Amino acid sequence: MERRTSRRDFLKTAGGIAAGLGLGAVITVEPARATPAEMAEAIRKVVGSARVTPGKVTLDLPPLIENGNAVPLTVTVESPMTEAQHVRAVHVFTEKNPQPNVVSFHLGPRAGRARVATRIRLADSQNVVAICELSDGSLWSDTAGIVVTLAACLEDGI
Amino acid sequence: MASALINVPARAKRGEVIEIKTLISHTMETGFRRTQLGAVIPRDIIRRFVCTYNGTEVFRADLHPAISANPFIVFSTVAIESGTLVFSWTGDNGFSATESAKISVE
Amino acid sequence: MRRLGAVMSALTVAAVAFAGEIPTSERRSGYDFMSRETRAMQDDDTANPGMLWVLEGATLWSRKIGAAGRACAECHGDARTTMKGVAARHPSFDAARGRPVSLEQRINTCRVDRQQAPSLAYESRELLALTAYVARQSRGLPIDVAIDARTQPFLDAGRATFHRRQGQLNLACAQCHDANWGRQLAGNVIPQAHPTGYPLYRLEWQGLGSLQRRLRNCLVGIRAEPYDYGAPEMVDLELYLMWRARGMTMDAPAVRP
Numbered sequence: 001m002e003r004r005t006s007r008r009d010f011l012k013t014a015g016g017i018a019a020g021l022g023l024g025a026v027i028t029v030e031p032a033r034a035t036p037a038e039m040a041e042a043i044r045k046v047v048g049s050a051r052v053t054p055g056k057v058t059l060d061l062p063p064l065i066e067n068g069n070a071v072p073l074t075v076t077v078e079s080p081m082t083e084a085q086h087v088r089a090v091h092v093f094t095e096k097n098p099q100p101n102v103v104s105f106h107l108g109p110r111a112g113r114a115r116v117a118t119r120i121r122l123a124d125s126q127n128v129v130a131i132c133e134l135s136d137g138s139l140w141s142d143t144a145g146i147v148v149t150l151a152a153c154l155e156d157g158i
Numbered sequence: 159m160a161s162a163l164i165n166v167p168a169r170a171k172r173g174e175v176i177e178i179k180t181l182i183s184h185t186m187e188t189g190f191r192r193t194q195l196g197a198v199i200p201r202d203i204i205r206r207f208v209c210t211y212n213g214t215e216v217f218r219a220d221l222h223p224a225i226s227a228n229p230f231i232v233f234s235t236v237a238i239e240s241g242t243l244v245f246s247w248t249g250d251n252g253f254s255a256t257e258s259a260k261i262s263v264e
Numbered sequence: 265m266r267r268l269g270a271v272m273s274a275l276t277v278a279a280v281a282f283a284g285e286i287p288t289s290e291r292r293s294g295y296d297f298m299s300r301e302t303r304a305m306q307d308d309d310t311a312n313p314g315m316l317w318v319l320e321g322a323t324l325w326s327r328k329i330g331a332a333g334r335a336c337a338e339c340h341g342d343a344r345t346t347m348k349g350v351a352a353r354h355p356s357f358d359a360a361r362g363r364p365v366s367l368e369q370r371i372n373t374c375r376v377d378r379q380q381a382p383s384l385a386y387e388s389r390e391l392l393a394l395t396a397y398v399a400r401q402s403r404g405l406p407i408d409v410a411i412d413a414r415t416q417p418f419l420d421a422g423r424a425t426f427h428r429r430q431g432q433l434n435l436a437c438a439q440c441h442d443a444n445w446g447r448q449l450a451g452n453v454i455p456q457a458h459p460t461g462y463p464l465y466r467l468e469w470q471g472l473g474s475l476q477r478r479l480r481n482c483l484v485g486i487r488a489e490p491y492d493y494g495a496p497e498m499v500d501l502e503l504y505l506m507w508r509a510r511g512m513t514m515d516a517p518a519v520r521p
Contacts, residue, residue, distance in 0.1 A: 098188075110217075111217065111233065111236070119225070121223070149452060150521070161319050183316040186470075
């Protein structure tokens with residue numbers, strides 16, 4: 001009487017399921033992946049070549065997400081958001097998505113508070129970078145790493 | 159059939175910073191997926207989201223394929239006067255959607 | 265010795281029939297196995313993408329359709345009152361068909377018989393919207409499918425399917441969801457498989473889908489021929505899953521990874 005499968009048997013079948021679920025049966029075409037160099041180039045295209053200093057921005061990402069299709073992201077910048085001193089824009093980039101740009105938010109003194117949130121797709125465990133442009137032209141950044149256990153941008157096999 | 163969910167407080171105090179949440183239905187097809195026969199499924203995404211407050215733009219977002227399906231955007235604005243907030247989304251293949259919400263500011 | 269053998273056989277039969285059924289007090293919703301962030305997505309109606317379908321369902325509810333030019337609202341009034349608990353009691357017995365039917369089938373029966381409109385395709389936007397809208401009205405209520413002399417045979421058939429090894433991987437639902445829930449499989453936690461939140465927004469689908477869609481995904485996953493939408497095996501299995509989750513709280517439209 002086998003009430004529970006033995007650990008070895010379960011691992012064997014689990015491996016089988018993983019292989020089965022893991023795109024083995026469909027045409028797998030690896031989407032092009034960006035590189036850190038491509039991300040740097042994308043950043044340069046958006047904010048120019050001025051120096052980006054780490055600081056002032058906080059990028060909130062969960063350290064681990066079960067599914068890369070909908071990763072919650074919040075960016076906050078410490079700023080009085082007055083006419084004289086405010087955040088002009090917040091840009092988000094990724095290292096390993098097929099394309100490095102994610103989103104650009106355009107704020108201004110009417111925002112009242114420099115905090116924006118959205119949900120993004122991540123193709124792999126990687127670093128995500130948020131860069132903010134202040135009204136005085138300075139650029140600040142924050143980087144967060146995240147582990148993605150099931151990637152987005154996959155083929156729809158089923 | 160585009161449908162959107164907007165969350166804006168109906169009333170606020172003058173000068174108060176209010177948080178606005180928006181959710182719109184859209185598949186945000188990335189352009190990186192392929193059919194089972196290998197053909198690329200073309201990109202079809204919302205590219206821009208704009209919020210105006212009594213006609214003045216107070217927030218704008220430029221979206222790329224990395225924004226999740228059914229885009230969810232949260233931002234804030236200062237309640238300066240009573241009036242109408244208009245939200246518009248535009249994108250590939252002539253996509254266009256508009257929603258509005260009234261706010262009463264005392 | 266012979267008596268011991270008989271006792272052992274009896275125990276074996278009993279074990280095979282109800283091997284490792286999760287004790288009622290240990291049952292947990294898939295919600296409990298999710299990350300904090302995914303739970304937050306479900307809890308906030310303004311962030312839950314499933315609510316987009318509920319919103320659409322509310323519009324469809326009041327729309328006059330079909331040769332009869334009738335809206336759901338005409339017979340059923342305000343869904344927020346009249347549909348309370350309905351999703352929590354489906355699949356339920358349909359006397360005309362002599363068997364239990366799912367909520368989707370019930371909606372389509374109404375459309376065809378009373379609105380004289382064509383039935384909606386499974387997983388179509390409209391059917392999902394209406395199902396989501398109706399299921400939303402059961403949120404917070406305990407699952408309560410009726411098991412009596414009429415529905416018992418179908419429950420038994422569903423239970424048999426749940427325990428039957430299927431597919432090229434030769435796995436039974438029970439092996440993962442009764443015997444190994446809580447453990448990791450390919451990077452994700454195996455839930456207990458209670459259908460408290462259907463139709464739900466699955467991050468993997470990037471859209472809303474029904475329980476039957478999820479079951480088909482599972483069947484393909486174990487390399488079994490998936491039952492057709494609306495097939496008797498599907499509805500029997502739905503009935504068993506709902507009975508297995510009896511008393512648990514509905515939380516449709518849920519969000520799951």
